[in-house]
Amino acid sequence: MSFPTHAGEFALGTFAQVSGRPFPGLVAHGRVRDVSALAPTVRDLLTDWDSALTTLRRLASDPRGNWLGGDTVRVLPPLEPGQILQSGANYRQHVIDLVAAERESAHGATPEEARADAAAMMDARAESGTPYLFLGSSRAMCGAYEDIVLPTEGEQHDWELELAAVIGKAGKRIPRSEAMSYVAGYTICNDLTTRDRLYRPDLKAIGTDWFVAKNAMTFLPTGPFLVPAEFVGDPMQLQITLKHNGVVRQDESTKDMIFDIARLIEYASTVTELRPGDLLLTGSPAGNGAHWGVFLRPGDELECTITGLGTQRNTCVAE
Structure with missing residues (x-):
């Protein structure tokens, strides 16, 4: 395969040759160069990101070295x-759709009344509310061109495409005004969810079961690349x-995000220290399978x- 286009001079990724060990790769001009001499993993490169950028920029413009074609490597997360x-619930139109549907069915509101009420709620939430965050498992990740394995448990397997910010330096209680300086780059994540496993009928008071519904293996296709933030431009206009x-x-x-990336970073860092290599998924817009009444099948x-971040192409297969 040929690598998809991306913004800027270069991108980063993790790759493997046939029967070979994964390596951090510098992607430029449709080829990839092994940069494991700089650091054993992409995450290690992020620990001194400013210095790494300078070196990667120099290597990207150097035709010497062992450059490989896209058809000779596997693209990993x-x-x-x-x-x-x-x-969760971070795209205005998406949440308005959900709230309005609930108000129509449960409260007998007209479609116009339901949407007006939902829009007012979202405006108030953006003004004075807080983001909703939860943790995912790295074991759910797969590459941008690998198969998505649909588990036998559940039937309503759904998509949720998201922009993910990659953290480039450590911080706790990060002010919103400084938050974007903590972003090294961006990548694509598709945060799949099995809708009919999201709520536990045996534990209604506890609510949603994110672990079961979202963390099946291959349920987080990620990549193909990490594109440095300076090449992406305004991440709120993608x-x-x-x-x-x-x-x-x-x-x-x-x-259409309710809480922008800076606010998400500010909020997350009040709870946990953010460190280089952390991923922050920023929510998914309207149009998932539940909205269309269509779910994934083999x-x-x-x-x-x-x-600017490239393209994912995944085929669904039965477990």
């Missing part, structure tokens, strides 16, 4: 993260697009893009 922090079997299902700008294909 771009890094193994420390923490995976995931943001287009998120998902096609299911060729049909566009999600197509929204990141500007043989289905997903094509996912975010402006």
Whole structure:
């Protein structure tokens, strides 16, 4: 395969040759160069990100060295993260859809009344509310071109395409005004969810079971690349697009976020120290399978893009 285009001079990823060990790779001009001499993993490169950027920029412009074509390597998730922090209910239109549907069915509101009430709630939440975050498992990750394995448990396997920020330096209680300086780059994540395993009928008071619904192996396709933040431009002006079997299902700008990336970082860092290599997923826009009444089946294909970050293509298979 040829590598998808990405913003900027270069990108980073993790790759493997046939029967070979994974290596951190510098992607430029449609080829990849092994940079394990600099650091054993992409996450290690992030521990001194400013220095690494300077070296990577020099190597990207140097035709010498062992450059490999995309057809000679496997594309793995771009890094193994420390923490995976995931943001729920963070796209305005998506949450309005959910709240309005509940108000129509449970409270008998007209569609117009339900949407007006939901919009007012989201405006108030953006003004004075707080983000909703939970943790994911790195064991759920798979590469941008690997198969998604649909587990036998549950039937409503759904997609949720998201922009993920990659943290580049450690910080606790990070002010919003400084938060974006902690972002090394961005990547694509598709945070799959088995909807009919999300709520536990035996433990209704506890609520959602994120572990079961979201962390099946291969349920977090990530990558293909980590694109440095300086190449991406304004991360709040990126287009998120998902096609299911060729049909566009999600197509929204990141500007629809209720809480922007800086606010998410500020909030997350009041609870936990953020460290280089942590992933912060920023939520998914409207248009998931539950909205369309369509869920994933073996043989289905997903094509996912975010402006400047490349493309994922995954095929669903039965367990």
